[in-house]
Amino acid sequence: MMKFFKLACNAALAMAVALVMGCASTPVSDYQPQRGQTGKDVIWIPTSPELVTRMLNMAKVSNQDIVYDLGAGDGIIAITAAKQFGARAFGIEYNPQMALHAQSNARIAGVADKVSIRQGDIFEEKFDEASVVTMYLLPHLNLKLRPTLLKMKPGTRIVSHAFDMGEWEPDDRVGFDYASAYLWVVPSAVQGQWTLQEVDSSAQSVLEIEQIFQRIGGTITERGHKSPLLGAQLRGDKIAFQYVGADQQLRSVTAQVSGKRMQGVMTLQGGQLPIEATRP
Ligand SMILES: C[S@@+](CC[C@H](N)C(=O)[O-])C[C@H]1O[C@@H](n2cnc3c(N)ncnc32)[C@H](O)[C@@H]1O
Incomplete structure (x- = not known):
């Protein structure tokens, strides 16, 4: 009788363990959220x-x-x-x-x-x-x-x-x-003064950028000739703008910003030159 009782207890224990383990791995939650239910800062309504x-x-x-x-x-x-x-x-x-x-x-x-x-x-x-x-x-x-x-x-x-x-x-x-x-x-932070130059050239221009979130504008000064940035755009870390240089030629710059450095290309009369800009 005692042996049977022990066996029965062991079987019950095994079933309980199996049930608990079964519950732990069951993929279905029976919690049913209600549309409009309170949340900490905002209620729950699902996006369609x-x-x-x-x-x-x-x-x-x-x-x-x-x-x-x-x-x-x-x-x-x-x-x-x-x-x-x-x-x-x-x-x-x-x-x-x-x-x-x-x-x-x-x-x-x-x-x-x-x-x-x-x-x-x-x-x-x-x-x-x-x-x-x-x-x-x-x-x-x-x-x-x-x-x-x-x-x-x-x-x-x-x-x-x-x-x-x-x-x-x-x-x-x-x-x-x-x-x-x-x-x-999220836009790169580009506000401020940059020194821009063609790679392998010592001639430098001063790039002044004004920024409000992703909206940018500013000027570039090349050999004493100051021009506004035209069509300036910033999308994430990609910046693009055009300007008229001291020689009255239109230049287009596209570059990638990484912290205090920009690297990219300047397109001028159909040709492309690598450029970089840095700031302190
Ligand atoms: C309007 S529902 C949007 C749910 C989901 N993102 C969607 O678009 O279907 C807002 C969710 O934010 C949760 N919530 C409210 N305040 C919270 C907080 N401070 N931190 C984390 N979750 C929060 C709510 O419980 C709710 O589930």
Whole structure:
């Protein structure tokens, strides 16, 4: 009788262990979030699948990207970034049940190896490794994040569903079914005075750049001849402008900015010369 009781106990223990282990590996969460439910700083309303795809297309997401969704909800943006675009995707979600639910959704979608949703506060967690940041928050939260976003690597794309970034104008926008989303490309910091010269030449010009976010303008002074920059553009770390030189010839410059250095080419009368610019 005692032996039977022991056997029965062992079997019950084995079943309990199996059940617990089974629960730990089960891919389905039975948590059911409700549209409009309270969140720490903003309620949960999911972005529609169609708009998610348009947002990620607008940001040209590829399998080279690391996408972070700030306030990940049920994980739809991170999961789509991984499943349709091949990106590595992360989500930061304050609600712990929602974060588990989103990770469970990633498993169901078959992209658990590419998607990681973690519980955390978007104002405390780090996301500086992202090449693409997505969000569906509120105007004042976008503005609170703006200084952090502007310090990200130049070229990082930011996409926001519905809300803009104040006076930081978007580089692109998309509308779908009465909803809209905006794209910004983090610009290099180029404001100030640069010394520009053709590589292998000692002649130097002084380039003065004024910058407000991605909008730039300024002047270039070559052998005492000062010209305005024409059609100056900055997209991420790529800068382009034209000017009329001291010899009255139109020059076009395109260059890549890396910290205190720009390297690129100047096109003049159909020919191209390598140039570089530096600043202290
Ligand atoms: C409007 S929903 C957007 C969800 C998802 N990004 C989408 O577009 O479908 C905002 C989400 O942010 C979460 N949230 C609110 N404040 C947060 C915070 N400080 N840190 C992290 N997540 C937050 C909410 O719980 C909610 O799931």
